[in-house]
């Protein structure tokens with residue numbers, strides 16, 4: 001398939017030609033007609049798959065020339081780097097189109113951006129916070145937005161932008177097309193889609209369920225978080241084999257907890273990345289890990305997605321991912337460049353179902369290893385593991401009638417009075433029906449009307 005097979009126009013086709021791009025990528029082929037049809041859509045695609053063109057090509061193909069000043073397309077992205085990158089991509093495609101694109105993000109002078117907005121534009125690419133500020137200031141009018149693109153929805157939600165997104169939905173026209181792209185499917189993404197969009201069409205490049213042959217996979221059944229830590233302690237002591245270990249865990253809070261525990265056991269050997277860490281902290285952690293300064297890196301799925309680190313000896317799945325695709329992404333971080341890699345999966349009783357889904361996707365059973373007898377089984381539970389106690393009937397509990405109620409007695413007269421403010425002012429106004437102060441000029445008029 002070439003770009004000729006898509007229903008493009010000459011300016012777009014020529015722009016692609018100048019870029020030297022011949023064939024649309026898989027996600028571009030899949031998304032083109034759906035986006036062009038005007039339906040809501042969720043695309044699951046990672047950076048590097050050509051996802052920006054996947055939504056921009058069909059949008060530009062159908063965006064008519066207009067002299068109106070308010071933007072018609074809004075692209076929301078989580079970071080300023082991505083604003084810059086997406087604007088660049090749009091500009092590349094717009095070489096032969098008369099198209100006004102503007103990128104706005106926080107941390108820079110808002111007045112300069114206000115001036116730029118006032119010049120008129122067709123497409124605005126923005127981070128949520130700054131977009132909202134510009135809209136509230138009324139310089140930016142969103143009433144003409146026909147298409148809303150949310151790129152990297154997973155990162156957006158992981159960074160805690162859900163509330164901001166909801167505020168923006170509130171001020172956008174109801175009749176619009178929603179286009180979302182996400183690299184990973186997470187529970188948060190699922191919830192957002194369920195809460196705000198009516199059955200969007202989902203397109204996804206099938207994640208290959210065929211694991212790389214170079215990766216050996218084993219699994220353990222472990223009852224809880226702290227027993228998993230005990231197992232890790234046992235495994236990671238073998239620093240010769242476990243020379244560069246990437247440990248995945250689904251939640252930020254647990255990533256921090258896991259990191260703290262490991263740092264106690266292996267001081268100075270661990271680092272952690274997740275979206276609550278600053279960009280600098282994350283970059284430093286990745287650098288320390290990839291240069292071999294630190295042996296162990298704890299990471300959440302969303303943040304570790306783009307990691308390209310050589311020689312990862314082991315990927316340890318501290319928890320079992322709910323979405324089997326995430327398991328494929330995780331284990332793909334090892335066994336790269338013709339090297340051997342190992343993956344270890346830890347599952348609690350509750351996680352067995354997810355493990356079965358993963359095995360079904362791969363059409364392969366992961367090798368089971370018995371928990372070594374030296375591993376202490378912990379009975380300490382973290383908050384998430386404790387059962388939620390719902391007491392239905394307790395015969396020992398006293399009935400409501402016996403409960404002492406709030407004390408009740410009549411208020412004393414002096415306590416019943418309501419304070420109405422200065423008494424002098426009230427007496428005067430009663431007598432003269434006239435304002436005592438200038439501020440109360442309408443006093444008579446108001447009272448006349450009432451009468």
Ligand code: AMP
Pocket residue numbers: 021022023024025028046047048049050051052053089
């Ligand atoms: P993205 O996934 O949108 O971040 O795109 C990754 C890179 O692939 C960008 O630099 C694009 O310019 C480039 N790209 C997008 N579509 C194609 C294509 N059909 N052929 C070759 N390169 C492409």
